Amino acid sequence: MEETPAGNISIHVGQNSDAATIDGPVEIDLTNYASGYSGFIKYQRLLFIAQRCPALKNKALNLAHDYIKAQTLDITSYEHIFGVLKNPEDLGAGDNPIGLEQLNRCNSDLRSDSDHPPAQSSSMDVDHAQPGEDETGLVYDPNWVEKTCSRVMRHREELETELKNYKANSIKECIRKGYIELGDFCLKIGELGNALKYYTRSRDYCTSRQQDLKSCLSIIKVAVYQGAWSHVSAYVTLAENICESQENESMPKDTGSQCLGSHSAWSGNFDASSRNVDLRPVSEVARTELAIAAGLAKLISSSFHEAATHFLQANCEPDDSNSEKAAPLVTASDLAFYVTLCSLAAFDRTELRSRVLNSPSFRLVLESEVHCRDLLMAFHSADYANCLNSLAKVKNLLKLDIFLADRVNSLYEQIRVKALCQYFTPYISADLNMMAAAFGTTVTDLENELAILIQKGCIKGRIDSHKQLLCALSVDQRCQTFATALQLIDECHRRCQAAILRSNLMRHGYMRGWSLLWQYDHRFEYPGLMVSKAGNT
Known part of the structure; x- marks a missing residue:
């Protein structure tokens, strides 16, 4: 798997046959689906859905347009929407949701040595959309583009001026805060490369582990948006070490007071007992974010066993997606499907029972996602036909997930292979007619599948086509x-x-x-x- 340069989201990289247009029906309430996310990932998911599903294209573009215009300053993505409406081929399968103009601009910003990149301009290389209404009902607003561009330039200059003053006065905490504000600003206007650069530089001015942890989490989030998965893994490891050091320091070793920084989450004087109460929840939230990021990195690399292990470490409440603070990456529902698919593909029956079905922390998420629970129970109880049929019904829905889409076919194939192997394991010989009925297929198709698995060494047996039996190889x-x-x-x-x-x-x-x-x-x-x-x- 190769990684793209910093600039925009590129989750689906490399040569993958999964990157196909979804032509079948998809049952999804797009408005309710989008409400579970916030920030950059929200409209990127909508643009991804518009790219993959023509039936939902207009609705997805409408929602993305409204959110970008109301909550962000991302002129590039706004103009890209109308560029797509004018030239639908720009939203072809396998391409990035954002246009190449933003990627090239952000890459050039990263290569430049200047600390202060030029202000964002609305004059893109793409043809400007003209005011007017199209089939989606969207109207291009040149006044919003012009006002937003002026606002971006003005606010950038203010932040850069403040940062210069902080550096001149050598105020370390203010310099860190200035870099964080510039990173947040660049993320809001869609400049991921510059956002990553500013977040990284803010770490040089951190005065506490809590501040360093927050900077690492911001870097990880932007790296996920970029698809820089090696960057994600490196900073996840670094942040986990910071969490461990922070938790060791939080133990009640003394009764003295300590200040963790003037602008940190805990400032002022407090004793060890109060420090334990305040620090633990934040550390758990950080570990959940780190587990999700690490799981996504393993999912993209098709390391499904490790991905499931990381996802199970995330302590995600089932009602997080309904709270006022929407998810910046994945919701509890997404996490349930990630764990379900990865565990079905990689865990044996013992692991599936002990680590997933009997998991105290994940049980709440499963109870809120009944479909995932039924899938796991059906597979564990060897009801493979019901399990595979249920998976087939949600396949198109899963292909709309920006992180999971390019791994759906691979996951489904591994789940089916594992089901076939587990079915035959306790038998010396198995009737192909009964086996075909259990998997909802024909004997001919089943023989072809089994022949491939025998050649690969997944099943140690031989097929008796005359008696229609699958016989295990006898070992002396x-x-x-x-x-x-x-x-x-x-x-x-x-x-x-x-x-x-x-x-x-x-x-x-x-x-x-x-x-x-x-x-x-x-x-x-x-x-x-x-x-x-x-x-x-």
């Missing part, structure tokens, strides 16, 4: 025991030869750091050794 335990014993003998012989060779090398002084020590220990056994070597040492 006596021969297997002899073969294992011979392997152990060969391994012991190899280890003995290696030990003798190492001993001879040490005896003759050919091992660095061991020759003098060995000679001294064996000076009575080989009296001439130290004498012969004395002239050389």
Whole structure:
């Protein structure tokens, strides 16, 4: 998997057959779906849906247009919407939701050495949309673009001037705050490259671990938007180390007071007991965000077992998506589907029961997402036909998720393969007719699937087409025991030869750091050794 330069979101990278247009029906309340998200990810998800699903294109573009105009200063994405309406091919499958103009502009900003990038301009390389109404009912507003551009230029100059003054006065805390404000501002106008740059520089002026943790979380969020997954993994590790150090310091070792910074979440004097009460919840929230980011990085790299492990560490309440603070990346519903699919594809039945179905923290999320719970229960109880049919019904819906879309086919394939293997495991022979009925397919198609799995070594058996049976390969335990014993003998012989060779090398002084020590220990056994070597040492 390759990563794109910093500039805009690029979750779906590399050559992947999943990046296809969704032509089938999709049952989704787009307005309710979009209400669960906030910030940059909200309209990027809507633009992604418009890209993948023609049936929802107009609705998604309308919602994205209204949110961008009301809550952001992202002129590039606003004009991109009308550019797409004018040239629908600009929203082709596999392309990034945002136009290439923003990517090129942000990349050039990252390559420049200037601390203060030029103000955003509304004169893009794309053709400007003209005022008027189209099939979606959207009307291009040149006045909003002009006013927003002026507002962006003015606010950027103010923030840059403040930062210069802070640097001139060498006020470390204010410099950090200035970089954070510039990063937030660049994120609001869609300049991800500059936002990442400012957030990264703010870490140089952090005076507490809490401030450093907040900067790392901001960097991780922007890196996820960019699709810079190696960057995400690196900063997740760094932030986890900060959390551990912070939690160790929060233990009630003394009763003294401590100040964590003038602008940190906890400022002023407080004792150790109050510090425990305040610090723990914030640390749990941070760990949840880190677990989600790490899980997304593993999901994109198709490491489904590790992805499920990380997602299960996220302590996400089922009603988070309905709260006033909407999710900046994924909702509790998204997390439930991520865990369900990844665990079905990667966990065995024991892990599925102990780590997912019996998980105290994840059980609440499953209870709010009944569909996911039913899928897990059906698979665990070997009701594979019902499980696979239910998965087929939500396949198009899952392909609308910006993080999951390009992994849906791969996940579904692994889940089906695992179901076939688990079905046959307890049997010496299985009737293909009964097996086909259990998986809702024909005997011919099932034979083709099983033949491929046998060739790959997933199933150790053979197909009797005449009797329509799948028979397990019989293994002679006596021969297997002899073969294992011979392997152990060969391994012991190899280890003995290696030990003798190492001993001879040490005896003759050919091992660095061991020759003098060995000679001294064996000076009575080989009296001439130290004498012969004395002239050389």
